[in-house]
Amino acid sequence: MVDTVKWEYYTFYSRFGNNERRMMVLDIKTPLYDMHLKYEGKVVPFAGHLLPIQYGSGITAEHMAVRTAAGIFDVSHMGEIVLKGPDALKNIQYLMTNDCANMADGQVRYSPMCNENGGVIDDLLIYKKRDNDYLLVVNAANHDKDAAWIKSHTSGDCVFEDISANTAQIALQGPKALEIIAKLTDVETLPVKYYSFTDGVLVGGLECLVSRTGYTGEDGYELYTANENAAELWEKLMAAGSDLGLIPCGLGARDTLRLEAGMPLYGHEMDEVITPFETGLGFFVKMAKDDFIGKAALQAKGEPKRERIGLELTDRGIARSDDNVFLGGVKIGTVTSGTMCPFIKKAVAMALVTRSGVTPGDVVELDVRGRKLKAAVVKLPFYKANKA
Amino acid sequence: MKLPEDLFFSKTHEWVRYEQDGTAFIGLTDHAQEALGDVAFINLCDEGESFEFGDVIGDIESIKAVTDVYTPVSGTVTHVNDELLDAPEKINSDPYGSWLVEFEGVARNEELLDAEGYEKFLAETE
Numbered sequence: 277m278v279d280t281v282k283w284e285y286y287t288f289y290s291r292f293g294n295n296e297r298r299m300m301v302l303d304i305k306t307p308l309y310d311m312h313l314k315y316e317g318k319v320v321p322f323a324g325h326l327l328p329i330q331y332g333s334g335i336t337a338e339h340m341a342v343r344t345a346a347g348i349f350d351v352s353h354m355g356e357i358v359l360k361g362p363d364a365l366k367n368i369q370y371l372m373t374n375d376c377a378n379m380a381d382g383q384v385r386y387s388p389m390c391n392e393n394g395g396v397i398d399d400l401l402i403y404k405k406r407d408n409d410y411l412l413v414v415n416a417a418n419h420d421k422d423a424a425w426i427k428s429h430t431s432g433d434c435v436f437e438d439i440s441a442n443t444a445q446i447a448l449q450g451p452k453a454l455e456i457i458a459k460l461t462d463v464e465t466l467p468v469k470y471y472s473f474t475d476g477v478l479v480g481g482l483e484c485l486v487s488r489t490g491y492t493g494e495d496g497y498e499l500y501t502a503n504e505n506a507a508e509l510w511e512k513l514m515a516a517g518s519d520l521g522l523i524p525c526g527l528g529a530r531d532t533l534r535l536e537a538g539m540p541l542y543g544h545e546m547d548e549v550i551t552p553f554e555t556g557l558g559f560f561v562k563m564a565k566d567d568f569i570g571k572a573a574l575q576a577k578g579e580p581k582r583e584r585i586g587l588e589l590t591d592r593g594i595a596r597s598d599d600n601v602f603l604g605g606v607k608i609g610t611v612t613s614g615t616m617c618p619f620i621k622k623a624v625a626m627a628l629v630t631r632s633g634v635t636p637g638d639v640v641e642l643d644v645r646g647r648k649l650k651a652a653v654v655k656l657p658f659y660k661a662n663k664a
Numbered sequence: 665m666k667l668p669e670d671l672f673f674s675k676t677h678e679w680v681r682y683e684q685d686g687t688a689f690i691g692l693t694d695h696a697q698e699a700l701g702d703v704a705f706i707n708l709c710d711e712g713e714s715f716e717f718g719d720v721i722g723d724i725e726s727i728k729a730v731t732d733v734y735t736p737v738s739g740t741v742t743h744v745n746d747e748l749l750d751a752p753e754k755i756n757s758d759p760y761g762s763w764l765v766e767f768e769g770v771a772r773n774e775e776l777l778d779a780e781g782y783e784k785f786l787a788e789t790e
Contacts, residue, residue: 592707
């Protein structure tokens, strides 16, 4: 089995069986587990954690809340790794494809992390707290693999510390996010720019690292705090947002939101054989910087042979990952993610296909469970927020 | 969990309503729609097609999953509920009012459960 987790898999293991039965003692309850039960979450095992696919209101309502008001997500399953010491930056530069040398304190940067072949081990966020002090935020499904990889590829005066088990993370996303968090904190202490953060912010009296980031295509914040603060922080945010349309959102809406916003997901749009160039992440690979893992292989590969495209289904149906894509009867690639997007009200998909094989406006055919469905090639993202 | 007394249920979570004239309507149970979540699309067989108990007569796509629909009776399809094709969310809001297809020439299927039996079956499988 691959080490990636496809969340829809867990909802469809056996026809409408009970989720509880599949939960193993190995799956970790996040510090917000009681909140999931309180808000009627349908809890399933996901990447080794027990998390809600959705809450009582359902995926569509949750998705719409984030686009029009706000949603709150438990993302405590994400992994947090600290790299500290005089050689921390040097190691980050070697591990990551993006260039982190010019980062200012309080900045966040996105980067793929490649193996020697130029395939993607994970995509992650790098937080620069100050010189010689960085925080890496990794995908839950890749946490163990990443930790081992980073540990075995760091050298010199650089201390590795995995703080995942003690760190909770709550995402507050949507156009009302600022108005909600402002009720609980001094707005002067909040990060202003997208992809920036402030450490030591008191939100409802609880110490948090507040980051202006997210995975929904909407404005918002991600709040990192100690496990023991998590439930209290969640309830304070819920109370502050209740009159502004804030509702809790699960993994389902997280997936439909990121897909509508055209954002790639590890295990779908990238994996250990797909290169960042193939999946449209070339901007985050700085070939001009000094050596990094995968650089030689990426150089040798030259121009990518595949590309990631957006598709809008014009026939009735939903394409899912691994469905084949055809142009004029010839297979040109496969779907990497697909869903029904509640805000744009369209069934969309992303696919990896032969490069330059199609351009926006072209019509391709998707083999969806034996049915041939037509889809139009469109530019990504499918949705872009009107950020003020 | 709603379980109308006048319906019969399959272990694959379809319901049947037998009519006096030998026809029958079938649909998805409340439990099924709850498990599927927000329904986005349905695909159904054509009118005039004949099926045996347990055959696939279509599928239901929710945002998070897709599942086949198995007919709980044998017979010939006389009507497909076209209205549902454009408003599939009705399966979520009114599962027992949202019939998928109507069959004719239907004999009672003794393998189906009554409301009480289905309730017990759900309790056992949970």
